Amino acid sequence: QKEVEQNSGPLSVPEGAIASLNCTYSDRVSQSFFWYRQYSGKSPELIMSIYSNGDKEDGRFTAQLNKASQYVSLLIRDSQPSDSATYLCAVKVNAGKSTFGDGTTLTVKP
Amino acid sequence: GAGVSQSPRYKVAKRGQDVALRCDPISGHVSLFWYQQALGQGPEFLTYFQNEAQLDKSGLPSDRFFAERPEGSVSTLKIQRTQQEDSAVYLCAIGTTNEKLFFGSGTQLSVL
Numbered sequence A: 001q002k003e004v005e006q007n008s009g010p011l012s013v014p015e016g017a018i019a020s021l022n023c024t025y026s027d028r029v030s031q032s033f034f035w036y037r038q039y040s041g042k043s044p045e046l047i048m049s050i051y052s053n054g055d056k057e058d059g060r061f062t063a064q065l066n067k068a069s070q071y072v073s074l075l076i077r078d079s080q081p082s083d084s085a086t087y088l089c090a091v092k093v094n095a096g097k098s099t100f101g102d103g104t105t106l107t108v109k110p
Numbered sequence B: 001g002a003g004v005s006q007s008p009r010y011k012v013a014k015r016g017q018d019v020a021l022r023c024d025p026i027s028g029h030v031s032l033f034w035y036q037q038a039l040g041q042g043p044e045f046l047t048y049f050q051n052e053a054q055l056d057k058s059g060l061p062s063d064r065f066f067a068e069r070p071e072g073s074v075s076t077l078k079i080q081r082t083q084q085e086d087s088a089v090y091l092c093a094i095g096t097t098n099e100k101l102f103f104g105s106g107t108q109l110s111v112l
Helices: none
Strands: A004-006 A011-014 A017-027 A032-037 A045-050 A054-058 A062-068 A073-076 A085-092 A102-107 B004-007 B010-013 B019-025 B032-037 B043-048 B053-056 B065-068 B073-077 B088-095 B100-104 B107-112
Touching: A004 A085, A017 A085, A017 A102, A045 A054, A045 A102, A045 B019, A045 B100, A054 A102, A073 A085, A085 B032, A085 B065, A085 B073, B010 B019, B019 B032, B019 B088, B019 B107, B032 B073, B043 B073, B065 B100, B073 B088
Parallel strands: A011 A102, B010 B107
Antiparallel strands: A004 A017, A017 A073, A032 A045, A032 A085, A054 A062, A062 A073, A085 A102, B004 B019, B019 B073, B032 B043, B032 B088, B043 B053, B065 B073, B088 B100, B088 B107
């Protein structure tokens, strides 16, 4: 079992819809949680970070964290075709390495 | 990314050849990470530096892999006697004080 699990997808949503991306992690002492977006042929770029239980909103993006359930999610409101990419969930236990999931591929159809 | 420059962008090696991949971060960044990303997978941690000290090399897959950062700035990842399974994108990232990673454009290594 991987330390960070994501549905590989592909997830397809129509333009304007809400895209919901999910991630579970195995290490209960994980402290920091991140979502990265990776366009095809490009390197990952950070879009959200979350450190405490609850919701964190940034523009059209909302990250949700539930440490008791070891679950992190990313909601993208008013999805746009430009949001089509692979979304990587990453988890840190402490200073040092981040552990990544294999990503969920999102396609937003016009 | 603008904060990290990696070279070469592409590298083709014959099996058994040694390769060196370079990462040049903008000055002042203490933490530097190397990741390996195979096609269709997430980045896998290789190693981590704080300044010139290699604090974690637990992700290096074999003793053929070696990384250094002698002056706490430029880092080099060296792979000796390359194998086909080494084919991947090698990503270098700088870490911020709040633990976020900013990646370079990566080096795509193809071993024939």
